[in-house]
Amino acid sequence: MTANNAIEVSHLTKRFGQKTVVDDISFNVRQGEVFGLLGPNGAGKTTTLRMMATLLRADAGQVKIFGHDTVKEGRLARSMFGLTGQYASVDEDISARENLMIFSRLNGLSRQAARQRTTELLVDFSLENSADKALKNFSGGMRRRLDLAVSLITQPTLIFLDEPTTGLDPRTRTQMWATIRKLVKQGSTVLLTTQYLDEADQLADRLAIIDHGKVVKMGTPAELKRQVGGSKLQFTVGEATQVASAVRLLTAQVPNTIQRTGQRLSVRLNQVTELTSILAAFNQAKIAIDHLSVQEPSLDDAFMALTVGKN
Numbered sequence: 001m002t003a004n005n006a007i008e009v010s011h012l013t014k015r016f017g018q019k020t021v022v023d024d025i026s027f028n029v030r031q032g033e034v035f036g037l038l039g040p041n042g043a044g045k046t047t048t049l050r051m052m053a054t055l056l057r058a059d060a061g062q063v064k065i066f067g068h069d070t071v072k073e074g075r076l077a078r079s080m081f082g083l084t085g086q087y088a089s090v091d092e093d094i095s096a097r098e099n100l101m102i103f104s105r106l107n108g109l110s111r112q113a114a115r116q117r118t119t120e121l122l123v124d125f126s127l128e129n130s131a132d133k134a135l136k137n138f139s140g141g142m143r144r145r146l147d148l149a150v151s152l153i154t155q156p157t158l159i160f161l162d163e164p165t166t167g168l169d170p171r172t173r174t175q176m177w178a179t180i181r182k183l184v185k186q187g188s189t190v191l192l193t194t195q196y197l198d199e200a201d202q203l204a205d206r207l208a209i210i211d212h213g214k215v216v217k218m219g220t221p222a223e224l225k226r227q228v229g230g231s232k233l234q235f236t237v238g239e240a241t242q243v244a245s246a247v248r249l250l251t252a253q254v255p256n257t258i259q260r261t262g263q264r265l266s267v268r269l270n271q272v273t274e275l276t277s278i279l280a281a282f283n284q285a286k287i288a289i290d291h292l293s294v295q296e297p298s299l300d301d302a303f304m305a306l307t308v309g310k311n
């Protein structure tokens with residue numbers, strides 16, 4: 001194992017019946033980074049995460065957590081990460097404080113240490129004001145924050161987050177992102193699954209895009225966006241009668257496929273400097289255009305180009 005890897009996944013495979021839902025997946029997660037598994041519904045993200053977190057046995061392949069095989073050294077590997085998502089079994093009828101106390105004690109902390117850790121976590125996750133309310137009165141966002149707090153009792157250096165912000169309102173989502181960034185700043189490594197492109201773009205240092213159980217692309221968000229191609233030029237042709245001429249002119253200037261919806265045209269540029277000659281050509285041909293925009297490719301574009309719809 002490379003000293004800097006928190007996780008090494010090699011040739012991981014899982015079948016349910018006839019269906020291979022995780023199909024020979026390999027990737028490494030470096031210490032201190034946020035690594036995102038991004039993919040559409042049913043792509044196999046949660047199944048991959050469950051195998052990494054020793055909740056599910058793989059049919060083939062291997063996972064190492066800080067160099068420890070999750071099958072041969074399961075107990076040791078398990079002691080090295082925290083897990084949150086669809087698994088936390090907090091008790092709905094008691095308060096956040098009581099839940100944190102119980103889980104702290106279950107994790108082997110003395111009564112005094114448990115009390116201290118509980119207070120720290122309530123502060124860190126802005127739950128002090130609701131600390132003594134029963135969980136059944138918690139909002140979704142408070143509940144998520146408590147789930148994450150519970151998984152951090154032992155201050156794991158590696159944290160698995162399964163869809164940490166699914167179903168949260170925008171404000172709570174932003175809070176959750178800030179919490180995750182804070183963890184990373186304090187030295188944690190984070191592996192998260194998400195189906196949200198903006199979340200992956202905001203949080204992940206590197207991403208694996210998963211589709212139909214396979215890694216279809218891996219890289220930084222910037223690299224993935226770059227692979228989609230150059231910036232996209234969009235504009236509207238002023239006169240409907242001039243659209244055909246505009247398409248001809250554009251074809252002569254840029255070799256890429258032109259998309260047309262009514263009077264609206266769009267094309268991918270190889271270089272932004274192509275814009276100068278395009279505008280000059282339109283000017284010369286007296287074709288008026290408006291609503292012009294040039295957009296950098298987004299992670300959305302990368303995702304759409306790399307995945308093939310419903311899994």
Ligand SMILES: Nc1ncnc2c1ncn2[C@@H]1O[C@H](COP(=O)(O)OP(=O)(O)OP(=O)(O)O)[C@@H](O)[C@H]1O
Nearest residue numbers: 016021039040041042043044045046047048195311
């Ligand atoms: N225990 C199981 N038995 C049978 N099939 C399963 C089981 N768990 C998951 N699957 C199937 O495996 C596929 C991948 O599921 P998985 O939950 O890993 O996807 P996902 O990428 O996490 O999607 P989502 O974003 O919807 O959670 C799906 O087709 C799902 O129906």
